[in-house]
Amino acid sequence: MKVAIVGLGYVGLPLCLQFAQSDTEVLGLDIDAAKVESLNAGRSYIRHIDPSAVAEVVRAGRFQASSDFRRVQEVEAVIICVPTPLSKNRDPDISYILETGRAIAPWLRKGCLVSLESTTYPGTTDEDLRGVLESGSKMKAGIDFHLAFSPEREDPANPDNKLVTIPKVIGGFSPACLERAKAVYGRAIKTLVPVSSCRVAEAAKLLENIFRSVNIALINELKVVYQAMGIDIWEVIQAAKTKPFGFMPFYPGPGLGGHCIPIDPFYLTWKAREYSQNTRFIELAGQINTAMPHYVISRSVEALNACRKAVNGSRVLILGLAYKPNVDDERSSPSYVLLDLFKERGAEVAYYDPFVPVIRPTREHPHWAGMRSIVWNRANLEVFDVVVIATNHQAVNYQELADWTNCIVDTRNAMAGLKIKPGQVWKA
Ligand SMILES: NC(=O)c1ccc[n+]([C@@H]2O[C@H](COP(=O)([O-])OP(=O)(O)OC[C@H]3O[C@@H](n4cnc5c(N)ncnc54)[C@H](O)[C@@H]3O)[C@@H](O)[C@H]2O)c1
Numbered sequence: 001m002k003v004a005i006v007g008l009g010y011v012g013l014p015l016c017l018q019f020a021q022s023d024t025e026v027l028g029l030d031i032d033a034a035k036v037e038s039l040n041a042g043r044s045y046i047r048h049i050d051p052s053a054v055a056e057v058v059r060a061g062r063f064q065a066s067s068d069f070r071r072v073q074e075v076e077a078v079i080i081c082v083p084t085p086l087s088k089n090r091d092p093d094i095s096y097i098l099e100t101g102r103a104i105a106p107w108l109r110k111g112c113l114v115s116l117e118s119t120t121y122p123g124t125t126d127e128d129l130r131g132v133l134e135s136g137s138k139m140k141a142g143i144d145f146h147l148a149f150s151p152e153r154e155d156p157a158n159p160d161n162k163l164v165t166i167p168k169v170i171g172g173f174s175p176a177c178l179e180r181a182k183a184v185y186g187r188a189i190k191t192l193v194p195v196s197s198c199r200v201a202e203a204a205k206l207l208e209n210i211f212r213s214v215n216i217a218l219i220n221e222l223k224v225v226y227q228a229m230g231i232d233i234w235e236v237i238q239a240a241k242t243k244p245f246g247f248m249p250f251y252p253g254p255g256l257g258g259h260c261i262p263i264d265p266f267y268l269t270w271k272a273r274e275y276s277q278n279t280r281f282i283e284l285a286g287q288i289n290t291a292m293p294h295y296v297i298s299r300s301v302e303a304l305n306a307c308r309k310a311v312n313g314s315r316v317l318i319l320g321l322a323y324k325p326n327v328d329d330e331r332s333s334p335s336y337v338l339l340d341l342f343k344e345r346g347a348e349v350a351y352y353d354p355f356v357p358v359i360r361p362t363r364e365h366p367h368w369a370g371m372r373s374i375v376w377n378r379a380n381l382e383v384f385d386v387v388v389i390a391t392n393h394q395a396v397n398y399q400e401l402a403d404w405t406n407c408i409v410d411t412r413n414a415m416a417g418l419k420i421k422p423g424q425v426w427k428a
Contacts, residue, residue: 003019004079008029010046022164046328072108080097081118105132168191216251306423318350351373388409402425
């Protein structure tokens with residue numbers, strides 16, 4: 001069997017490897033020529049994806065990358081993993097999905113499966129994507145080609161969660177579409193979870209991400225409340241999580257980041273309006289989580305004040321640009337918001353991140369492009385008036401941080417258990 005995977009990013013590339021390692025020929029399609037070239041040369045551009053795994057499947061002839069969408073005629077299945085961002089006004093932007101649909105439609109073979117993996121609102125697959133596929137191919141979904149939605153469940157850099165063992169939800173446009181999708185995914189994934197429609201599968205993915213967003217907001221709110229009461233939220237969570245049932249720990253932080261949790265819930269908010277429904281939990285969670293960088297700033301002001309310093313003119317280091325530990329993914333990271341807020345208040349800002357040596361151009365934060373991480377050494381660190389730990393990468397030596405700097409604002413409890421001076425660390 002040969003499958004095409006469109007969109008070779010954080011979701012698409014691991015999926016290519018998984019299929020290629022499961023005795024399936026894989027054609028990776030992406031509009032980014034640099035990515036195509038790099039993969040065909042056996043290189044990986046995602047830190048936690050082993051380049052030797054890419055090189056091996058390329059050498060074995062089981063994986064090839066291309067930008068030529070006509071090659072869709074070679075395959076029996078097309079899996080779409082393109083971005084689903086929000087527009088400036090926080091509305092869903094499914095243009096990448098529709099563009100992909102238009103690009104592949106003329107080349108679809110009869111009987112081919114098209115499966116969408118990008119997170120999106122219920123109805124995208126059987127309304128929007130189906131529309132462009134049917135008009136571009138002059139074929140009918142469920143009759144001439146198969147259509148399905150199967151959301152990606154990726155936990156980047158978590159070694160315990162291997163794609164092959166994470167159960168995969170699949171919804172088909174028709175029972176026959178579902179059967180076809182099960183046959184294709186069954187080659188590479190151990191446990192499949194069939195559901196009755198594409199919409200149920202789309203809704204299930206949104207539930208998973210909304211669940212995280214709401215619970216993170218709850219714990220962020222409790223952090224602020226308990227802080228005012230002189231209670232440490234981290235100790236509270238440690239205690240609460242000893243309950244063997246009915247509780248699941250979530251941890252506070254400087255705000256949401258990444259391509260999923262800050263964005264996906266609002267796909268539902270937008271679609272719910274069509275049905276005159278409100279998504280109050282989603283909105284509230286969004287408000288609390290987006291307020292977190294401001295809370296971190298207010299704690300930093302307190303910390304600087306205790307050292308008789310103002311933010312204006314202070315030198316501030318943001319430690320960790322990636323949105324979560326041990327990855328190089330800094331998309332929508334709250335660290336960018338912190339950089340902006342400190343700069344607006346007259347601080348001189350810098351960042352350190354071992355995985356992001358330089359900031360690439362992004363749509364959301366073009367003004368930070370080209371900025372470089374400082375180099376980790378005593379001379380470079382001791383000049384900062386305050387260091388804000390935004391991401392707790394394991395590769396950072398936090399004891400050195402305690403030894404070399406005087407004022408630390410810690411949003412991740414990274415300094416717990418270390419030798420620190422009284423009044424040196426401010427939890428935020
Ligand atoms: N990153 C995650 O952990 C994660 C987890 C679950 C679901 N998702 C969802 O998966 C989808 C993809 O996310 P990602 O993190 O892999 O994004 P990404 O930005 O890492 O990768 C997307 C890729 O698609 C390519 N692309 C864009 N437009 C294209 C087009 N018209 N044709 C072909 N290629 C195109 C880009 O060049 C890029 O390589 C999103 O809907 C996201 O919400 C992501």
